[in-house]
Amino acid sequence: MAKIVGRVWKYGDDVNTDVIFPGKYTYTVTDPAEMARIAMEDLDADFAKNVQPDDIVVAGKNFGCGSSREQAAFCLKYAGVGAVVARSFSRLYFRNCINAGLPALTLPESADIFVAGERIEIDLSAGTIQCQAGLFHFPPLPEAVIGIFNDGGLIPHTRKALGIDS
Amino acid sequence: MGKTFAEKVLGQKAGKNVVPGEIVEVKPDIAMSHDNTAAISKTFKEIGVAKIDDPNRHVIVLDHCVPAANEKFAQNHKDIRAFVAEQGIPNFFDIDRGICHQVLPEEGFALPGYLMVGSDSHSTTYGAFGALATGIGRSEMAVIFATGKIWLRVPETMKIIVKGRLPKWISSKDVMLKIMGDLSADGGLYKSVWFTGPAIAEMSVSSRMVLTNMAVEFGAKNGYMEPDDQTLAFLKGRARAPFTVVTSDPDAELESVHEFDVSDLEPLVACPHSVDNVKPVSAVKGTRIDQVFFGSCTNARIEDFEIVAGVMKGKRVHPSCRMVVIPASRQVFLEALAKGYIQILGEAGATIVNSGCGPCMGNHEGILAPGERVLSTSNRNFKGRFGCKDSEIYLCSPLTAAASALTGEISDFREHL
Numbered sequence A: 001m002a003k004i005v006g007r008v009w010k011y012g013d014d015v016n017t018d019v020i021f022p023g024k025y026t027y028t029v030t031d032p033a034e035m036a037r038i039a040m041e042d043l044d045a046d047f048a049k050n051v052q053p054d055d056i057v058v059a060g061k062n063f064g065c066g067s068s069r070e071q072a073a074f075c076l077k078y079a080g081v082g083a084v085v086a087r088s089f090s091r092l093y094f095r096n097c098i099n100a101g102l103p104a105l106t107l108p109e110s111a112d113i114f115v116a117g118e119r120i121e122i123d124l125s126a127g128t129i130q131c132q133a134g135l136f137h138f139p140p141l142p143e144a145v146i147g148i149f150n151d152g153g154l155i156p157h158t159r160k161a162l163g164i165d166s
Numbered sequence B: 001m002g003k004t005f006a007e008k009v010l011g012q013k014a015g016k017n018v019v020p021g022e023i024v025e026v027k028p029d030i031a032m033s034h035d036n037t038a039a040i041s042k043t044f045k046e047i048g049v050a051k052i053d054d055p056n057r058h059v060i061v062l063d064h065c066v067p068a069a070n071e072k073f074a075q076n077h078k079d080i081r082a083f084v085a086e087q088g089i090p091n092f093f094d095i096d097r098g099i100c101h102q103v104l105p106e107e108g109f110a111l112p113g114y115l116m117v118g119s120d121s122h123s124t125t126y127g128a129f130g131a132l133a134t135g136i137g138r139s140e141m142a143v144i145f146a147t148g149k150i151w152l153r154v155p156e157t158m159k160i161i162v163k164g165r166l167p168k169w170i171s172s173k174d175v176m177l178k179i180m181g182d183l184s185a186d187g188g189l190y191k192s193v194w195f196t197g198p199a200i201a202e203m204s205v206s207s208r209m210v211l212t213n214m215a216v217e218f219g220a221k222n223g224y225m226e227p228d229d230q231t232l233a234f235l236k237g238r239a240r241a242p243f244t245v246v247t248s249d250p251d252a253e254l255e256s257v258h259e260f261d262v263s264d265l266e267p268l269v270a271c272p273h274s275v276d277n278v279k280p281v282s283a284v285k286g287t288r289i290d291q292v293f294f295g296s297c298t299n300a301r302i303e304d305f306e307i308v309a310g311v312m313k314g315k316r317v318h319p320s321c322r323m324v325v326i327p328a329s330r331q332v333f334l335e336a337l338a339k340g341y342i343q344i345l346g347e348a349g350a351t352i353v354n355s356g357c358g359p360c361m362g363n364h365e366g367i368l369a370p371g372e373r374v375l376s377t378s379n380r381n382f383k384g385r386f387g388c389k390d391s392e393i394y395l396c397s398p399l400t401a402a403a404s405a406l407t408g409e410i411s412d413f414r415e416h417l
């Protein structure tokens, strides 16, 4: 797995799915580019305008709490986000990230150690994050889900498992 | 060492002995999806399987924007009806039936010992009937359509014992707000939460559903109660299939045990913008409100109508405030009609609309304008949830909502009864 180098977008605790991808869009916005444009709309109006490929969203505890809506994971992926690092994730958000093929990394020190805007480097295979505050280790993803992640998400993984894609 | 409820249900499905933390691949008994079925069906087609694995496993309920508010929602519903017909899915409920989390129990799909998943976070509701029930994402539902299977992590169990006797007029909503205020919005993260104790035993089945419905609001994977005589009476003549009650062994390992004594519980309110920002009503009373929403899968059942109608009989919604009422299902609506509750609310000046989610996730029927404030019986007060990010949402019990609709400000019903 590759390295991800990007700038930090820093947020607090309990960032919920409604501010990442507002409920009012769940049945009306489906185009990936449009989804990327409304990512984080009710949390940070500057995010969608300024986010660059491989930028990294860091947050405190319980990131992605609330709805099961997976657009809240996909919209960050479509916006180019390389990874999400949080002290903890809501279980549905974590699942949705895996299913979207977006790295969701749990780091107990997050988000205190990060400075907004700093450039950090994540090494997925080594399980490390290098930032100004030092080198930090995150626990590996559960083995049973790594296969899904490596295949690029749940749908390509399922196609492969069913022998539709080899 | 005994096994917990979650270990037993997932172990049976996986066909082996399982322990918390383990990931298993299982086939759920029931898989629920709603208006998001159109998007799910598109993903299902991307997988490249022509026919769904088992049509009988799926229950589809149109509820999130019913009847359709505009062309996009209408197309969405049309696509779902076409998918249902094409795949021969027997358990389909159209726009006239109600909110999924109310409809599945009413229709006898929520059963003890069942493994139930829904592409909606409040699918935890079915745990009130002794099912292991949890929310999943859309892609995961598409894969269940294709293969019948999903991976799930075996959760640790958190036991919440609710002791004491609830004071008159204090409801299970107040109990749940108390639990979440104390344990915080991630207090139950990833856990299987077992609600038990004398105060739960005394609650009606409908009141118990409030606790399991909101279990996801403090991060739980599932919330459940062990079925008792009340549960079995509810299921009698209603259950769609035979079932076996599953309960935790007395010596099963629990991750934590929390006790709450509710004997002196006050009416509570969750303030913006998080469900654990809980305050006693006395601390926020007098706060002006523009709208009261009496609806949602949390608190719009017949027992709630009885309470609200009782308070509002012969009175008027305050002229500076609107009141939107949405019965949780058509069955609830018809019963409320027969019992005269709809008449009372209509005469009081409430706006009564079709059973469904309404404004609860910002789709239609009571969206707020910037600067407005709603007091709601629903379960989630995140910023923007009622369709406008510059508005405020307070959550409360039906009784607090009714008393406040009459005064146009958050009110302590104990001063008005």
Ligand code: SF4
Residues within 6 Å of the ligand: B064, B099, B100, B101, B120, B122, B296, B297, B298, B356, B357, B360, B361, B378, B379
């Ligand atoms: S009523 Fe609200 S919380 Fe319940 S299913 Fe509908 S949108 Fe979700």
